[in-house]
Amino acid sequence: KAGVTQTPRYLIKTRGQQVTLSCSPISGHRSVSWYQQTPGQGLQFLFEYFSETQRNKGNFPGRFSGRQFSNSRSEMNVSTLELGDSALYLCASSPSAVAGGITQYFGPGTRLTVL
Amino acid sequence: TQLLEQSPQFLSIQEGENLTVYCNSSSVFSSLQWYRQEPGEGPVLLVTVVTGGEVKKLKRLTFQFGDARKDSSLHITAAQPGDTGLYLCAGNTGTASKLTFGTGTRLQVTL
Numbered sequence: 001k002a003g004v005t006q007t008p009r010y011l012i013k014t015r016g017q018q019v020t021l022s023c024s025p026i027s028g029h030r031s032v033s034w035y036q037q038t039p040g041q042g043l044q045f046l047f048e049y050f051s052e053t054q055r056n057k058g059n060f061p062g063r064f065s066g067r068q069f070s071n072s073r074s075e076m077n078v079s080t081l082e083l084g085d086s087a088l089y090l091c092a093s094s095p096s097a098v099a100g101g102i103t104q105y106f107g108p109g110t111r112l113t114v115l
Numbered sequence: 116t117q118l119l120e121q122s123p124q125f126l127s128i129q130e131g132e133n134l135t136v137y138c139n140s141s142s143v144f145s146s147l148q149w150y151r152q153e154p155g156e157g158p159v160l161l162v163t164v165v166t167g168g169e170v171k172k173l174k175r176l177t178f179q180f181g182d183a184r185k186d187s188s189l190h191i192t193a194a195q196p197g198d199t200g201l202y203l204c205a206g207n208t209g210t211a212s213k214l215t216f217g218t219g220t221r222l223q224v225t226l
Contacts (some may be wrong), residue, residue, distance in 0.1 A: 033214075042216055043203065044216075045214065048213060090158070101116060103163055104148075104214060106158050108156050
């Protein structure tokens with residue numbers, strides 16, 4: 001079974017631009033979560049989608065948004081990029097159909113650099 | 116806000132030594148996971164523990180979940196260079212889908 005895939009792997013943008021990142025979960029997984037990882041803050045939860053609905057949300061500004069498609073693939077968008085948005089963005093999928101799924105499988109991440 | 120504190124933050128040891136990494140919180144978690152992450156890659160799940168007092172072994176790695184489900188430890192016996200990486204604990208509460216990650220322990224094992 002293929003793992004979680006994320007595209008692109010690397011991205012360079014300038015301040016004020018917007019960016020869209022993509023995630024394809026493991027086949028059969030319906031829950032997709034997004035995390036931001038930075039050296040200073042560590043891994044922080046952004047949001048989780050299940051069956052095309054946002055089920056949980058972290059403490060990030062509205063510039064960070066996401067969506068999930070009927071095939072469970074997910075995208076996250078960051079608008080009006082700031083230097084502090086430079087980070088590794090990780091997507092994780094879970095097989096659980098119940099909120100609180102306890103096992104998440106991570107993709108390799110997208111390294112975003114904002115200049 | 117749930118916080119998971121890991122200690123130590125950094126650990127540099129020689130091959131063959133034993134080590135223990137701790138993960139502590141004031142919150143109760145319904146489950147706790149340990150991940151290892153290598154540079155430029157996503158975290159890879161090592162184990163999930165769900166029962167207070169539970170002990171799980173994965174070859175040379177031993178994981179324990181505290182009785183009160185607020186803390187956990189990871190013990191590595193006879194460390195090898197391949198164990199080098201960032202070790203992360205992560206917990207979740209019963210009704211939340213999100214994982215709260217620990218601060219991380221960076222382990223380096225040299226020959």
